[in-house]
Amino acid sequence: MSGIEIKKIDANCTLFVFTNGSLTVAIRHGDIGKEICDALVNSTNKYMNPNGGVDSSIHIKMGQFYTDQVVSIHKAMEENACPVGQARIFIAKFDLKETDVPFVINTVGPIYTEAEKEHVTFMLASCYNSSLTLANIYQLTSIAFPAISCGANRFPPREAARVAIESVRQFSCNIKDVRFVLFDRPVYDAFLREWTKYAQQVNNETHTTNSLLSMTISTEPKPAGRYCVICKEQRLPIDRQLLCSTCSELTRSEIFSRFLARLRIAADISYNELVHECEVLKPILRSYPLFYTPIKTFDANIHKRDNVAEYYLNDYCTKNFHNSKPIAVVGDGNCLYNSLVRLVEAGGTTTLAAGTSALTPVELRARNIVELILNIRVYQAQYQHLSAVLGKFEQYATKEMVRDSTLVSAWDLLSLPTVLNISITCAYPCVNGEKDLEFIVLNNALFIPLVKDNNTSPKSAEGTEASSESIEIKLLFSHSHRPIINASPNNKKKWVPNHFVPLLGLK
Incomplete structure (x- = not known):
């Protein structure tokens, strides 16, 4: 098991492959209606009444059987057919062929306003979470998303991408193939940047951050005195025992990221050096009780x-x-x-x-x-x-x-x-x-x-x-x-x- 491998397929598609085999995420520039997978996610309105765009094109592609199901819910529940943040799953076609999509999941994204940023972010996450939950309940393994709310609802694409990433992390569960099929090039570029940043973060945490990877243990003799056990560079004043003033201001998570990095550097030298580094770093644990x-x-x-x-x-x-x-x-x-x-x-x-x-x-x-x-x-x-x-x-x-x-x-x-x-x-x-x-x-x-x-x-x-x-x-x-x-x-x-x-x- 390891991190995330980034595979650029072409100018319009990049894959993010979780190398333990649990998940592949595709960021693709194109038409979601042309995807062949277990479920397409359709961004609609709370009435589920198609009013143009991708919503209408999916109705045309799927045909009358899908439309009849949606209309029946629309007539029975009107504006409560699919509230904002929720999702509804429908059988796509009556007589499925191998190249047909079995299910369509309708969801309703929020309209973005800066004043309600926290609330609309929560509702967008709910769209992704609800859709993924339905896919898991139906034991589906592949799903394709549009950029929910990033069109007429004006949700900033970069922030929307971050919401999508967190939802996929927490709710993909048994889904092995998640795709974001994005029609607008700027939206595609934003999602690609955010997923790349996320993959790099995971890989940097796996192999330690780039700056820590570049750390080396100096062979030059240092002047006599005590040095910070984390950075190994700053001399300690008489009133400090372990950490220099700079390292002592790091967050707990940053301390332990550097702690682990020191262990990795020592392990690259020898097992005996690793044992020694454990003894040097062990007193830090007392400063961070658990x-x-x-x-x-x-x-x-x-x-x-x-x-x-x-x-x-x-x-x-x-x-x-x-x-x-x-x-x-x-x-x-x-x-x-x-x-x-x-x-x-x-x-x-x-x-x-x-x-x-x-x-x-x-x-x-x-x-x-x-x-x-x-x-x-x-x-x-x-x-x-x-x-x-x-x-x-x-x-x-x-x-x-x-x-x-x-x-x-x-x-x-x-x-x-x-x-x-x-x-x-x-x-x-x-x-x-x-x-x-x-x-x-x-x-x-x-x-x-x-x-x-x-x-x-x-x-x-x-x-x-x-x-x-x-x-x-x-x-x-x-x-x-x-x-x-x-x-x-x-x-x-x-x-x-x-x-x-x-x-x-x-x-």
Whole structure:
């Protein structure tokens, strides 16, 4: 798993491919009515009464069967046929051919005014969210959007593109192919710029920001004295212990982005240098305490199900996990850590230092690296029964764990319970059969925090407040696609998970 690959097809089309295979987004200059996909999104009015433009052309393309459905709703509900921000799904044609679009989703975008900017932005997001939710409910895998509200409704294209990006991140779930088909060239250019910026941001977070990537550890001897542990350049005055005045003004998320970057730089030198850097940076964790309380139960009004993960859960997991629901998590190369953050974003809590930014996957990864590397022998002894699926630690730590460009391994799970003072139970689908080593070892595997020498009370990781009772979290080893069941024995490959999904209990 990694970031987003940008593929320029031609002057009128660019693809953004999530390299874990979970999603492809196309930005295309053209006519949405010519797209062949599972659903076209039609931007209409609250009466769903076509008044020209793309709305009328889609009615002409789809034919009388689609129009009759829309008219019946229009006559019955009039101005409530489709309120602003909502969406309605219709069967496109009665007698479908292979080249026909099966569904049309009507939605009504808001009219933009600067005075109501916050409200209309929320309503535009609702258009995208409602449309994607309907597509997920109907188990569709491809959908094409116009630039909702960017025409006569005067929504600024760049801001509209940002709204669309966030909706796709959170609500694409089981949709693997999202297209933005944009008729006006300036709108196309704006959407392309914003998606490019987003992809570059994801990739920079995956491989660290460009400025941090360019950092090198100087071989020139420095004058005697103490230096900031983050920037390594500023000398510390007598009243400062760790950070220079410049670094101390960074936000929490910026601190941990640079923290992780220092670990990556050290890992590029050697494992021993990585261990040393963990020891140097470890005191920073005390300055940023964390208390983690995740949500435990599934609420259909709040949480979005991951339908593919639910398929694995119901068809390939042991029955003790069937009373759980998988919730959708962004598959951008950091899914294990995204899962744990998602459980507090979706209704749980994290207690952070006053005035600091929210908990991020980058912070969790940085904390976990320090915890595991500095206590690796203890973890290896505690989880010796997992050695057959763990592999060589030093190679994993330096080449993969410090980066979010590959599939997270079971190594990460060993120490995360200590970092967050939780226990983690794993559900591993039996796709490859009951003799599959990973299934035997990892299904129902329990990961718990390290304990004190007397084995009676929980040990708190640096910077993590310990509670008297560990919270249990269930994680599913999933995949972005369903397995190929009908492949011939000669061509059938071993199923390998590429996504982590949190499981919530039912009320």
